[in-house]
Amino acid sequence: MRREAAIVAAARSLVGAPFRLHGRDAATGLDCVGLVAAALAGAGHRCAAPNGYRLRGGALALHEARLRAAGLAPATGERPGDVVLVEAGVAQFHLMIATGGGHIHAHAGLGRVVDMPGPSPWPVRSRWRCPDIG
Template identity: 50%
Template structure:
């Protein structure tokens, strides 16, 4: 499998996991960072954001750039997406064919959302692996 296919498979494997703030294990719950970490590790990367991340009030782009992910202006399947979900609030997701997979705090679980996401895209990274 390609790194992108591995990332998508990992994200899809987490669909249905409960939402848990700062969650890093699908068995106990994930937040959007936990889902991004799961997908990135499956694609062969270290965690894209450290444990001391600030998804609210701080742009996590620098932390993601630091692990060597390559930014892309044309997101594709398996890419890691960063959205502006609200004022000073960011949200991570994994692009899949026809939509995204993300940890939805309102639905309290990881879901696959079809169609165009409702938030503005801030940045995207290709999970190309080494």
């Protein structure tokens, strides 16, 4: 299985997990960073999930630096399995996994990880990819 499909499959296996800020375990809860780290790990990519961030605040450059430090590379174009950095509110950044027909993300309002069809409801600020995907 291509790494892209493996990332999407791993993310889909987490749909329904509870939401928990700074959560890193599907049984007790995941936030958007925990979801991305778990999906990438499930596809065989080892990355360090950032800690010490807040639900709101921070600059785009800081979040992008954390994604680089986690071992991801900026991506051009759109592919399933991409990590998508969006701005869900003023200085409120959020990560999602692109599926090709939508996105999977840890939805704080719904209290769980969801698979949502269609384009991002928030402005996409950048896309990131495992370096071995290209």
